[in-house]
Structure formats: C-alpha cells, structure tokens
C-alpha cells in the first residue's frame with residue numbers, strides 16, 4: 314500500500330515541481346543532502362526516518378494530537394525565491410527556538426551552564442535572530458550562538474560566546490538555517506540528564522560515539 318501511495322506522491326511532486334513549497338503526502342521532507350521542502354502539506358508531519366530520509370507521514374500518531382499542525386509555515390516565506398533569506402517581517406526578537414520531532418518534541422534552546430542545549434520550556438532562551446542569533450544576559454551583554462566549524466567531524470558543536478563568529482544564521486519560514494552554505498539539519502543527542510540534549514549542526518553522517526542522537530530541524534514557534 315505504501316508503495317502505491319508513495320508512487321502517487323512522487324508523481325504529484327514531479328507534476329507540481331517548484332510550485333509546491335511543501336512536501337506532499339508521503340513525500341521526502343528532510344535528510345542529508347535534501348534541498349527540497351522541509352514542511353508537509355496539512356494533515357502530514359515531517360517524520361525522521363534515518364540520516365538520509367525524513368518523510369511526510371499522516372498526523373495520526375499519538376505523539377502529535379494538537380489541532381494546529383506544528384510545521385505549518387506561511388507560504389510566502391518558503392517560496393523558492395526567498396529560500397535563503399531572512400523572513401521579510403520584523404527581526405524576530407525574544408523568540409524561542411524549539412525542536413518539533415521526538416524525542417525532543419517541544420524542547421527549547423537555552424543556555425544551560427554556558428552550553429546551548431535543548432531543554433524544558435520553563436527555562437527557554439529568548440533569542441534575536443538576525444544574521445547572528447543572540448541571547449541577552451542579565452548583565453546587559455549578549456551571548457552569540459556559534460557553530461564550531463573547526464570540528465573535524467561532520468557534526469559541528471554549537472557554542473555560546475561573547476562574540477559572533479557565525480553570522481549567516483537565517484530563517485526559512487519558521488526554520489532556523491545557515492545560509493552560506495544553506496544547512497538546516499541538526500542532531501540532538503541525549504545527555505546524562507534526560508531533560509537536556511546537546512545540539513549539533515549536522516553536515517554529514519558522523520554522530521558522537523556512544524550517544525543516542527536524532528536528526529532534527531529547529532524552529533521558531535511562530536513567524537513573529
């Protein structure tokens with residue numbers, strides 16, 4: 314049955330080509346090297362399968378029962394012409410950043426003892442996304458979210474530093490990306506504390522040895 318529906322989806326996706334900014338039912342919506350849409354048509358949710366493949370599956374599983382589709386984005390901001398630009402509205406200020414797939418569904422990016430990690434909403438960070446991603450500190454200074462591109466592994470650690478070295482952060486719809494080059498895959502890796510996950514930008518298929526990691530994209534909760 315899946316083969317039939319998948320074939321239909323493939324034909325649909327072929328027929329609609331670049332017009333469709335969202336992946337069709339059963340269509341691919343992520344994975345290493347994937348440059349197509351990362352959100353799904355209404356009623357379907359982008360579900361991680363493996364490093365190479367995420368697929369739009371019906372929202373019938375018990376994990377997602379909210380009435381609002383979590384990955385719906387404004388059509389204008391996912392159109393190919395604006396694919397690598399920051400959304401045209403006001404600079405998001407005071408925005409939470411969260412994951413939307415298990416096992417970190419609605420875990421929020423935050424400063425946990427100097428490390429950027431995904432954790433509980435109660436301690437969520439509120440970020441300003443504008444080329445840099447910054448976090449206000451109570452002292453009045455800022456911390457900047459950087460990708461450590463010196464890492465020799467395909468997964469690049471994220472750090473919070475006093476100066477910004479990663480200045481190509483952007484938004485594609487509600488999805489946090491880097492724009493040069495365009496990258497939107499992250500991995501979330503379990504830590505000894507079940508409330509917190511380490512987050513890495515994933516540019517290949519290495520994973521930290523011994524860690525349980527899942528491919529993730531990270532999002533603003535709303536286009537605000």
Ligand SMILES: *[C@@H]1O[C@H](CO)[C@@H](O)[C@H](O)[C@H]1NC(C)=O
Pocket residue numbers: 362363366368
């Ligand atoms: C997940 O990937 C495996 C290996 O590529 C494949 O056999 C399987 O059909 C995929 N599952 C889904 C739901 O796409």
Ligand SMILES: *[C@@H]1O[C@H](CO)[C@@H](O)[C@H](O)[C@H]1NC(C)=O
Pocket residue numbers: 406407408439440441449
């Ligand atoms: C951070 O501080 C700046 C002023 O330095 C302010 O304009 C901005 O709204 C603050 N952002 C957040 C998320 O509180």
Ligand SMILES: *[C@@H]1O[C@H](CO)[C@@H](O)[C@H](O)[C@H]1NC(C)=O
Pocket residue numbers: 461462463464465472
């Ligand atoms: C970045 O990664 C390199 C190589 O692993 C390491 O030596 C360096 O300390 C890291 N820098 C930061 C800021 O974490």
